[in-house]
Amino acid sequence: MRRPLELPVIAISILLVVSACSTTSEPLSTESSEGTTTSVTPETTTTSHEPVASDGVLTGVGVDPDTKTISIGMLADQTGLFASLETDIVAAHSVYWDGVNEAGGIDGWTVSYIVEDTNSNADQHLEKYMQMRDDVAAISLSTGSAANFEALDLYKEDSMLVIPLSWYSGWAIPAVDSGVMLEQNTNYCIEAMNILDFVNEMGGKSIALVTFDDAYGRDAAAGVKKAVAFYGMDLVYDGTGQVVPGQAITPIIQGIVDSKADWTFLATNPSLGSEILAGASRIGYEGLFTGSIPSYDSRLLDLPVAELYGTVYYQSAYTVGWGDDTIGNNEMMTALTAAFPDRRPSDGYIVGWNDAVTMHKVLSVAISKRDLTRRGILAAANSVDTVDYGGSAPSQSYAGSPNDHVQRALTIYKPNLDLYISAGGANQTLTQSNGTTGSELVQGFFVGAMAEQFKFVAPCFAP
Numbered sequence: 223m224r225r226p227l228e229l230p231v232i233a234i235s236i237l238l239v240v241s242a243c244s245t246t247s248e249p250l251s252t253e254s255s256e257g258t259t260t261s262v263t264p265e266t267t268t269t270s271h272e273p274v275a276s277d278g279v280l281t282g283v284g285v286d287p288d289t290k291t292i293s294i295g296m297l298a299d300q301t302g303l304f305a306s307l308e309t310d311i312v313a314a315h316s317v318y319w320d321g322v323n324e325a326g327g328i329d330g331w332t333v334s335y336i337v338e339d340t341n342s343n344a345d346q347h348l349e350k351y352m353q354m355r356d357d358v359a360a361i362s363l364s365t366g367s368a369a370n371f372e373a374l375d376l377y378k379e380d381s382m383l384v385i386p387l388s389w390y391s392g393w394a395i396p397a398v399d400s401g402v403m404l405e406q407n408t409n410y411c412i413e414a415m416n417i418l419d420f421v422n423e424m425g426g427k428s429i430a431l432v433t434f435d436d437a438y439g440r441d442a443a444a445g446v447k448k449a450v451a452f453y454g455m456d457l458v459y460d461g462t463g464q465v466v467p468g469q470a471i472t473p474i475i476q477g478i479v480d481s482k483a484d485w486t487f488l489a490t491n492p493s494l495g496s497e498i499l500a501g502a503s504r505i506g507y508e509g510l511f512t513g514s515i516p517s518y519d520s521r522l523l524d525l526p527v528a529e530l531y532g533t534v535y536y537q538s539a540y541t542v543g544w545g546d547d548t549i550g551n552n553e554m555m556t557a558l559t560a561a562f563p564d565r566r567p568s569d570g571y572i573v574g575w576n577d578a579v580t581m582h583k584v585l586s587v588a589i590s591k592r593d594l595t596r597r598g599i600l601a602a603a604n605s606v607d608t609v610d611y612g613g614s615a616p617s618q619s620y621a622g623s624p625n626d627h628v629q630r631a632l633t634i635y636k637p638n639l640d641l642y643i644s645a646g647g648a649n650q651t652l653t654q655s656n657g658t659t660g661s662e663l664v665q666g667f668f669v670g671a672m673a674e675q676f677k678f679v680a681p682c683f684a685p
Contacts, residue, residue: 419670550612
């Protein structure tokens, strides 16, 4: 039986500066295509690797003590597999930091941001990181499990704090990341456990599994397989790692159909997931679909496959949806609407906004501890015991052991095509009071039976 999660309702404000901590942490010990760049004035940063004091605050790479500017980077997919969502995620980051700066910064420190397009390509990701590594104090968004693995040794060498746009379970394990990856939300593995808890309560007994051949897909697959055993289900088709962009998916579709599974679990991107869903349904598959969060995008409701999604798909989510009434969500929607009134609603805005809230909290703690060197920022990040998102997501902690602080909660939504169309569909704007991504809540934040008792001490999948 799932356990509902009660969310805090304490108000948060992006203008609030975290009060000084009473203790001081030692610096954390760590092991040594074309893109666009966007920055916020002031642009000047120091590239000196020697710490410099400013008003009693120790500074280093990516921090200018003269202008009191902290530079952070974003390695974002703006043109690749996940570009549709990440464009919105980056927009939310930019609006958040613009608001902080306009209000005087963080205790007088301005935050400058640099955005580079990685095209969801690991080599390009590494190239763009090399370009910015001497100019930033931390990375507030870094896309993809494979790309982050590719750059991980450099992150460690640089003592670079990174918030990954990747929910791989290993990012919460110090033996994997040496503390440089600041994970957000529920990881792919525990997410899958919760989804199968929901499927079990819906009466599902047999599962077809289809994933990408990377840490994302295999981490989700590991969670599915653990949950299949826990709930006494049958894995009737195992397509772990079988989805490879550019390769034929017909054998996968046929495997799903032949399996006659009650439910198919996807860990893909939205476009390939939709091809698999539509293909299987077209040749006789009668089961339902669900999957990891990156497998779905509300823009699928603009396509011919929309009606199918409204009938057979259940989506998981780490946050509430656009239009939901929470303190944190209302702050985000007000700011995004003012900045981009003609854009359409997107749940990606919430993800990006919450990432920025987390980085804000980390930088506030680092300033309060008077250490804005990279090691000081890392130490601050790994000491944070609560980041409150004002009800738009469960609070996050990074203190204690991974088993203590790992996020275990999830929500379940269902695409509602009628709701989406009645609000204007793709022609909606952020100024609408009834704006929606068409996602209708089925189950509020909960922790399933397996996820609740799961002892999280190692990655579910180790590459």
